[in-house]
Amino acid sequence: MQILDESSTDQCVPPKVDRDRAATVAESLIDINVAGNLAEMFRLLADPTRVRILSALLEAGELCVCDIAEVVDTTETKVSQAMRLLRPAGVVRNRRDGRKIFYRLDDSHVRMLLELSHAHVTHLAEDV
Numbered sequence: 001m002q003i004l005d006e007s008s009t010d011q012c013v014p015p016k017v018d019r020d021r022a023a024t025v026a027e028s029l030i031d032i033n034v035a036g037n038l039a040e041m042f043r044l045l046a047d048p049t050r051v052r053i054l055s056a057l058l059e060a061g062e063l064c065v066c067d068i069a070e071v072v073d074t075t076e077t078k079v080s081q082a083m084r085l086l087r088p089a090g091v092v093r094n095r096r097d098g099r100k101i102f103y104r105l106d107d108s109h110v111r112m113l114l115e116l117s118h119a120h121v122t123h124l125a126e127d128v
Helices: 019-028 032-044 048-060 065-072 076-086 108-127
Strands: 092-097 100-105
Touching (some): 048 076
Antiparallel strands (some): 092 100
C-alpha cells in the first residue's frame, strides 16, 4: 500500500510505477480522438439551458422550438442557437412539419447519458 506524504498532493511515496499494470491499462485506454469527441459532448452539456432543453425533450419526446422556449423559460433564439450546436453533434434530430421544426433526442444513447448523469448528480446531492 502506498502512503501519501502530507506535504505533497496525489503523489506516490516512494515513486514506483507498476509497469505491467500501466501497460495493460494503456492498451485499453480510450483513443485520443474518441476522448476529444467525448469531451466535446460534455462541453455541449456544460450549459444549464441546453441541459434543460434536453431534459424537456427527454420528458416530452418531441417539441417545436416555441414549445421548448416556453417550457425552459428562454427565448426561441436561444433554443435555435442551442439546436445549431446539438444537432451536428448527434445529440438531437429534427423534422419539419410545414413551417414548424420539431426536435427530439437523437437516440437511446443520449437518453441513457442524460438519465445516468441526472441520477449521478442526484445521488451526489443526497450524500451532502
